[in-house]
Amino acid sequence: MFSRVFLQLVATACLFVGVSSSVWAETAINDELLMAKKPAKKLADYGLFLDEAARQPMTRVISYELNNPLFTDYSLKYRFIYIPRNAGGAPYDETDVLAFPVGSVLGKTFAYPNDFRSPDKDIRFIETRLLIHKQSGWKAYPYVWNDAQTEAKLKVAGKRKSIPVIWKDGTQSSIDYAVPNMNQCKGCHVTSNKKLAPIGPKIRNLNRDHSSGDAVFQNQVSYLRDIGFIQGGPKQPSKMPRVPEPLNVESGSLFKRARSYLDGNCAHCHAPGRPADTSGLYLNYEEKREVHWGVNKHPVAAGRGAGGLRVDIKPGQPEKSILFYRMKSTDPGIMMPELGRSTVHLEGVDLIGKFITELK
Amino acid sequence: MRFLAKKLTSICTLYVIIFANLSSAIAGSDYVILPGDDAQEKIQEALILAEPGDQIELGAGVFKLTDGLSLDVDNVTLIGQGMYKTVLSFKGQKSGSEGLLVTSDQVVLKDFAVEDTKGDAVKIKGVDGIAMIRLRAEWTDGPKPTNGAYGLYPVQSKNVYIDGCVAIGASDAGIYVGQSDKIIVRNSRGEYNVAGLEIENSFNADVFDNVLTHNTGGLLVFDLPNLPQQGGHNVRFFRNKSIDNDTPNFAPEGNIVGIVPRGTGMIVMANENVEIFDNEFSGNDTMNIAVASYVDDFDDETYEPTPKKIHIHNNIFGKSGQKPDTGEFGTIVHETVGTPVPDIVWDGVLPLMDYIFFGQADEDKLAIHDNKHLAGVRPFGNANMIMHVIAPIFHKAKFDILPYQKSYPSLPEVEVIIRGRPAAELMN
Numbered sequence: 045m046f047s048r049v050f051l052q053l054v055a056t057a058c059l060f061v062g063v064s065s066s067v068w069a070e071t072a073i074n075d076e077l078l079m080a081k082k083p084a085k086k087l088a089d090y091g092l093f094l095d096e097a098a099r100q101p102m103t104r105v106i107s108y109e110l111n112n113p114l115f116t117d118y119s120l121k122y123r124f125i126y127i128p129r130n131a132g133g134a135p136y137d138e139t140d141v142l143a144f145p146v147g148s149v150l151g152k153t154f155a156y157p158n159d160f161r162s163p164d165k166d167i168r169f170i171e172t173r174l175l176i177h178k179q180s181g182w183k184a185y186p187y188v189w190n191d192a193q194t195e196a197k198l199k200v201a202g203k204r205k206s207i208p209v210i211w212k213d214g215t216q217s218s219i220d221y222a223v224p225n226m227n228q229c230k231g232c233h234v235t236s237n238k239k240l241a242p243i244g245p246k247i248r249n250l251n252r253d254h255s256s257g258d259a260v261f262q263n264q265v266s267y268l269r270d271i272g273f274i275q276g277g278p279k280q281p282s283k284m285p286r287v288p289e290p291l292n293v294e295s296g297s298l299f300k301r302a303r304s305y306l307d308g309n310c311a312h313c314h315a316p317g318r319p320a321d322t323s324g325l326y327l328n329y330e331e332k333r334e335v336h337w338g339v340n341k342h343p344v345a346a347g348r349g350a351g352g353l354r355v356d357i358k359p360g361q362p363e364k365s366i367l368f369y370r371m372k373s374t375d376p377g378i379m380m381p382e383l384g385r386s387t388v389h390l391e392g393v394d395l396i397g398k399f400i401t402e403l404k
Numbered sequence: 405m406r407f408l409a410k411k412l413t414s415i416c417t418l419y420v421i422i423f424a425n426l427s428s429a430i431a432g433s434d435y436v437i438l439p440g441d442d443a444q445e446k447i448q449e450a451l452i453l454a455e456p457g458d459q460i461e462l463g464a465g466v467f468k469l470t471d472g473l474s475l476d477v478d479n480v481t482l483i484g485q486g487m488y489k490t491v492l493s494f495k496g497q498k499s500g501s502e503g504l505l506v507t508s509d510q511v512v513l514k515d516f517a518v519e520d521t522k523g524d525a526v527k528i529k530g531v532d533g534i535a536m537i538r539l540r541a542e543w544t545d546g547p548k549p550t551n552g553a554y555g556l557y558p559v560q561s562k563n564v565y566i567d568g569c570v571a572i573g574a575s576d577a578g579i580y581v582g583q584s585d586k587i588i589v590r591n592s593r594g595e596y597n598v599a600g601l602e603i604e605n606s607f608n609a610d611v612f613d614n615v616l617t618h619n620t621g622g623l624l625v626f627d628l629p630n631l632p633q634q635g636g637h638n639v640r641f642f643r644n645k646s647i648d649n650d651t652p653n654f655a656p657e658g659n660i661v662g663i664v665p666r667g668t669g670m671i672v673m674a675n676e677n678v679e680i681f682d683n684e685f686s687g688n689d690t691m692n693i694a695v696a697s698y699v700d701d702f703d704d705e706t707y708e709p710t711p712k713k714i715h716i717h718n719n720i721f722g723k724s725g726q727k728p729d730t731g732e733f734g735t736i737v738h739e740t741v742g743t744p745v746p747d748i749v750w751d752g753v754l755p756l757m758d759y760i761f762f763g764q765a766d767e768d769k770l771a772i773h774d775n776k777h778l779a780g781v782r783p784f785g786n787a788n789m790i791m792h793v794i795a796p797i798f799h800k801a802k803f804d805i806l807p808y809q810k811s812y813p814s815l816p817e818v819e820v821i822i823r824g825r826p827a828a829e830l831m832n
Contacts, residue, residue, distance in 0.1 A: 201449040
């Protein structure tokens with residue numbers, strides 16, 4: 045937990061510094077480069093971090109977390125957001141992704157500990173993905189870290205990396221990690237009008253405690269509002285929508301947690317107007333029509349992904365449900381999601397298995 | 405033998421085309437990429453960095469690729485040296501549910517092959533203007549349920565042009581156009597697929613001069629429920645040859661195409677305004693043409709499961725329907741209309757009230773005229789499947805073609821415009 049705590053403290057500290065008087069740190073962020081037509085070759089060029097290892101964020105680079113994050117081969121994810129001073133904030137919005145202003149940067153660093161039995165130690169950064177809101181719209185750039193952890197370089201065509209890990213049970217294996225290319229970023233981050241856009245930062249995903257280690261600061265949305273990153277909306281967190289944390293049993297009913305999981309892991313494609321709407325399977329949290337979220341729905345173009353099964357969700361029978369079958373597979377022609385996964389999310393499979401078993 | 409001879413001629417023609425292209429393609433390419441260890445990165449980088457108007461050229465040889473490729477820049481041409489010379493091989497594919505994905509407008513793909521993808525070979529999603537010219541999509545181990553679903557797969561697109569392509573071994577459809585509008589598929593060949601060529605949930609398609617052979621089913625035109633675009637209509641099939649389709653259905657279970665009986669020339673399912681003329685159907689073990697309603701239960705009030713205004717005329721029907729498939733669909737066909745199976749079979753399924761009292765409205769009825777039935781089998785059979793299911797002892801098929809001897813006005817020609825001109829001009 046150490047690095048996280050540290051990261052948070054630095055972020056908070058920097059914030060206070062920034063808010064109070066000093067502007068030394070914030071001038072170091074290269075807004076001009078962020079807005080340039082061509083992306084920087086190295087992550088460090090943007091000046092979003094104080095140090096070359098990108099452990100210490102600059103002023104106004106704020107870390108945040110989501111209620112229902114996407115599973116990516118058990119990688120740790122450090123999310124951060126930057127909005128330049130005077131750029132304004134995102135207006136509060138109940139349902140859609142927050143509309144962060146031009147100049148904003150959403151970042152996510154994917155990392156692995158050497159050993160999952162002590163997940164806070166020896167953390168290796170693999171890649172840092174940036175979504176930058178330029179004048180011409182959002183752009184996505186993956187930066188891949190070197191083994192020495194001193195430099196992250198732009199890789200437009202993506203990259204494969206073999207990452208040795210020790211799992212919680214002490215077994216060792218290698219993850220065949222795929223850094224997405226810029227088009228693959230768009231494969232998920234695309235709107236119905238074919239524009240690139242963020243997926244995660246919706247109020248319902250952000251509505252949680254903004255915590256760090258043992259210390260709970262305050263509600264994350266309230267915090268982002270206090271610093272001007274979000275504007276307007278109800279003051280009380282209970283008045284804002286929230287999706288439960290899928291794997292936290294105290295967070296909501298099994299049904300809601302499962303729908304939250306499917307929302308976080310599938311709905312970036314499986315929702316109306318999204319890349320997989322060709323299938324008619326819509327797994328976004330709001331979808332109310334049973335057949336559209338999979339109940340007794342026949343596949344259209346699933347190919348061998350159907351696994352000999354007839355419907356996406358067969359109530360009471362996970363083993364007869366295509367959705368469950370595809371979550372359990374690691375074969376590229378079968379598995380779902382298509383990208384960002386080479387291992388099975390056992391806890392997710394378990395959750396969805398229970399959910400389908402309970403359905404009537 | 406006849407078929408072999410034809411295949412040889414088509415290969416010879418291809419080589420002529422390849423040589424013609426070699427000289428022209430080299431000049432003016434903005435990127436030229438040759439096979440080699442870094443081909444994956446090189447091709448993908450070019451596909452990302454290309455500017456609208458650029459041409460990316462792939463050299464001759466086998467490109468061994470591990471991840472799906474994608475193109476999202478408008479107005480790019482990706483061109484190889486010929487469908488047997490430039491091969492993108494995905495035998496070692498680790499990720500990506502297709503070989504090549506295109507999501508940008510006005511793209512031209514020409515003269516290369518995509519082999520052995522884990523999922524679909526070439527998928528085009530949500531674009532206006534896509535030309536696929538002399539492409540080959542193939543699974544090289546022959547028909548297997550572990551092959552990818554679709555060979556050439558444009559979906560939710562407008563102005564779709566497929567010309568001179570070949571698709572072999574798809575575990576669903578070799579060439580499949582779904583939820584699209586303004587479509588031409590011509591001069592193409594589908595072999596050893598479950599479905600040779602399928603138009604699904606689409607509007608305004610012209611499908612002509614294609615050869616479908618040794619598939620499970622040759623030509624399919626389907627409309628399915630619960631999809632963003634449905635109500636498939638205005639589709640013309642003409643001068644196609646759907647012959648000797650004889651491959652047992654190898655679709656992975658659970659897929660709608662799994663219902664297609666081995667040896668079906670064509671299936672029309674749901675849809676409105678389908679005109680089928682000047683085609684040749686022959687050597688299809690189960691039957692030449694089936695006209696059917698959507699067979700599964702569905703939960704969709706806007707969906708119309710009954711085919712309407714299906715117009716079948718001036719086709720030539722050779723010997724077929726001698727050895728119907730023994731699967732579910734084949735069995736019910738054989739049990740209702742007998743063997744040899746008539747050249748055109750209608751399932752006779754209508755909404756129940758229509759079935760019992762009114763019959764299908766005159767302006768929607770099947771229209772059949774001026775076909776040549778060479779094999780002496782019955783030209784038409786109404787399988788009357790509702791009765792077969794609810795009261796088999798009262799079931800009788802009907803073979804009288806007279807009530808259907810009528811005509812509809814011909815459907816209009818489809819125009820596909822890409823880069824501001826008729827798509828056929830992109831052939832050279």
